Amino acid sequence: MAWQRTQTQFFALPSSALWEVLADPARVPQWNHAIAQLKPHAYPVTAGTKLDLIPAGEPIGTIHSRTAPPATVTKIEDGLTLTWVQQQPGGHLLVRWSLEQVADGTELTQLVSVSGLASPLFAQTAAKPIASHFAHNCALLYTLAGGTETQNLRVVIAGGNGFLGSRAAADLHCRGHHITVLTRNERTNSPYRQVHWDGKTQGPWASSLYMHGKDTAVLNLAGELVDLPATDANIARLTSSRVDSTRALNEASTRLPQPLTAFLQASTTAIYSDAHDARLTEDSSLPTGAAALPQMTGVARPWEQAADGAQAQRVNILRTSLVFEQESPLVDRLSLLAQVGLGGPVAGGQQWVSWIHLADWLRIIRACLGLEPGTSIPAGIINLATPHPVRNRDMMELLRAQVAPGPLKRFSLPTPKPILAAGAMVLRTDPALGTTGRHVTSRVLADAGFTFEHPEFADALRVIFD
Incomplete structure (x- = not known):
């Protein structure tokens, strides 16, 4: 793969609380502001479900919405992982969220990758914005998933x-x-x-x-x-x-x-x-x-x-x-x-x-x-x-x-x-x-x-x- 980033964050939450948010791609813009829309064509979301992806910002959002095909959920395991892929010329953008229960909470691992002939361009315009600000995004996700101030x-x-x-x-x-x-x-x-x-x-x-x-x-x-x-x-x-x-x-x-x-x-x-x-x-x-x-x-x-x-x-x-x-x-x-x-x-x-x-x-x-x-x-x-x-x-x-x-x-x-x-x-x-x-x-x-x-x-x- 021409470009890839993997990041992990600990949450003092059960995996079920995080999964409730992650399992609905339409909620992604609430915690990752690089994505303006990730709307499933149908519910429940399963492998094969199409997603309308619109990146945040102009002109990339308008160009992408008019020219790119829908993204597709390629893998979903209840409570564990969700992967979706957006086809790019000669390659693809892949995003995967995986949950692992650990002591006192859950670890979320996010993988974002791009492959293909135009990957240097798409890494900058599509993949890198999604991968960026991961810590801040996780803080938003913690609150969205019901996280509260539990410590003294x-x-x-x-x-x-x-x-x-x-x-x-x-x-x-x-x-x-x-x-x-x-x-x-x-x-x-x-x-x-x-x-x-x-x-x-x-x-x-x-x-x-x-x-x-x-x-x-x-x-x-x-x-x-x-x-x-x-x-x-x-x-x-x-x-x-x-x-x-x-x-x-x-x-x-x-x-x-x-x-x-x-x-x-x-x-x-x-x-x-x-x-x-x-x-x-x-x-x-x-x-x-x-x-x-x-x-x-x-x-x-x-x-x-x-x-x-x-x-x-x-x-x-x-x-x-x-x-x-x-x-x-x-x-x-x-x-x-x-x-x-x-x-x-x-x-x-x-x-x-x-x-x-x-x-x-x-x-x-x-x-x-x-x-x-x-x-x-x-x-x-x-x-x-x-x-x-x-x-x-x-x-x-x-x-x-x-x-x-x-x-x-x-x-x-x-x-x-x-x-x-x-x-x-x-x-x-x-x-x-x-x-x-x-x-x-x-x-x-x-x-x-x-x-x-x-x-x-x-x-x-x-x-x-x-």
Whole structure:
């Protein structure tokens, strides 16, 4: 198959509740907004039932409705799986939903694939939109299937509309937790409570940090993307967006009737700046002087310090490495480079890349919230990184093997430092994001007995690209 994505989500629901929704394709637009209509020609839906598929958006929706044949249900097993296929020129689009009962709930696996001569086009116009926003779609599906707030722990997420925040919100929502997202820009069709804040000052939003009779935790991921040139103005902007929001949350916590259950504060392994071949853990000293890059250590150090004194039963500083998963901006950008022949080593390729798969990042978040049975992680600083960092050249080689076409899998043009610097100037980004590196692992997670589901980079990429 030319393009395929497989994703799985846990739901704190019986499979029968999810099946009641999944078994009726006409309800798909209620939880997957990439599809405007998936209307069966007849009920009950069985193998062979025709479906009128109209993708959302224009002009693709109108063109598809006028030119494409109906989709067809090719397989349905009551309570277990439903597969439908849309014929495309020289191939087809296939979507499959499968349910598996697991401990305390159900796992939904969604497979979306495209094959055929025109698959590169249809992957972008038909398959990728259906596969995208899977976590958000599952949050909508949880509510649609009757999911409610069954857990005592409430979680308030600042930065809940970003890549990591949206995944954490969906993961916890589908496990029965009440989620509140603090945001400057409210989104339509959100399955969560949204509360407006400016990320700087105290206001009505602070009341969301307390509810009588409930435990409340804060996950602070607020901050502008680091993808900016390292000018003094941009460094001040990056610092302010992080420090101001953390101070606001910290101050609000000190005014609560009772301590927060947990205050989970985002940070970054870039706090170690360019560490060359040094082996770093939570016990390592931070760089000083010229070694402390202002756009890295200079931003992250005050960011972490802004959480000092938060009124919470536990405070964790989450020094997060590069997070890999479908739809992450990082994976999208690196994949594009590999696909167009620019997926060779960057700036020589010797620099270390510390990384983590999203599934393991989410498990660490749940463990810090006391939601992972058998795993106890202490308060304090945590490096969220696998035990096996990779060199940049190896990362790019493994990525090419997954996404690059034909001969580009084995060879691709390198990006020397001068070319990287010129490209960064054109794209208005920071070349140091590509030239610096650090070998970061976690002594804290190892001591806690935390086992990574995806410790090896090659395995993680196979899971991501399936």
